[in-house]
Amino acid sequence: METIFWWLLAGGAIFTVVSVLIGDVLGGWLDGLELPGLDWFRPVVLLGAMTAFGGAGVLLTKYTGLSMNWVVLLALAIAFVIGVLVFFAFINPMANSEVSSGFSMRELTGRIGEVTVPVPEVGYGEVMIRLGAGNTIHTASSFDHKPLAAGTRIVVVEVAEGVVRVAYLDT
Numbered sequence: 001m002e003t004i005f006w007w008l009l010a011g012g013a014i015f016t017v018v019s020v021l022i023g024d025v026l027g028g029w030l031d032g033l034e035l036p037g038l039d040w041f042r043p044v045v046l047l048g049a050m051t052a053f054g055g056a057g058v059l060l061t062k063y064t065g066l067s068m069n070w071v072v073l074l075a076l077a078i079a080f081v082i083g084v085l086v087f088f089a090f091i092n093p094m095a096n097s098e099v100s101s102g103f104s105m106r107e108l109t110g111r112i113g114e115v116t117v118p119v120p121e122v123g124y125g126e127v128m129i130r131l132g133a134g135n136t137i138h139t140a141s142s143f144d145h146k147p148l149a150a151g152t153r154i155v156v157v158e159v160a161e162g163v164v165r166v167a168y169l170d171t
Contacts, residue, residue: 001057001068001071001072002057002058002061004054005053005054005055005057005061005075006054007054008050008051008054009054009055009057009058011050011051012047012048012050012051012052012054012055015047016051042087044086044090044091045083045086045087045091048082048083048086049079049080049083049086050079052078052079052082052083053076053078054075056075056078056079057071057072103131103132103136105159105162105164106159107131108129108131108138108156108159108164109156109157109158109159111129111130111131111155111156112130112153112154112155112156112169113127113128113129113130113154113155113156114127114128114151114153115127115140115148115150115151115152115154115166116128116137116150117150118147118148118150119140119141119147119148120142121145121146121147122141122142122145123141124139124140124141124163125139125140125141125142126138126139126140127140127154127156127166129156129164138163138164139162139163139164140163140164140165140166141163141164141165141166142165142166143157143158143165143166144168146168148166148168152168153168153169154166154167154168154169155167155169
């Protein structure tokens with residue numbers, strides 16, 4: 001039985017190292033293994049519990065005088081607790097979080113930006129608007145029908161047909 005504990009511990013350790021090195025590729029492969037509605041059976045939870053079972057089994061066998069039945073039962077209990085901790089400390093919070101760089105064009109109204117390609121009286125130019133942690137570039141037209149030179153600070157007055165209509169920002 002001790003050999004099984006060692007194999008489970010080694011397998012979990014190897015999986016951990018491999019997931020750190022090629023985690024994105026491996027994560028893509030393992031996404032298909034998730035069972036819908038059964039969040040407890042995600043690969044990270046199962047492999048964490050498997051590693052904990054192997055490690056607890058090795059330690060309990062070496063450092064206690066318990067019978068093998070008790071070692072297995074205690075190792076299973078420890079694996080269960082570790083699996084629950086992994087689920088509630090990592091999996092559940094990550095499943096409830098959302099990171100998106102997407103935005104709606106309606107959100108641009110009222111935003112301040114800068115002209116990157118001059119906007120003529122009639123016609124189109126380009127403006128850069130800061131959104132979140134990054135900048136976005138948009139086709140722009142002059143709201144007041146006044147030319148706007150590159151480097152001019154602007155405010156988005158409205159968005160129409162995918163074009164931001166901008167005006168000079170007097171600061």
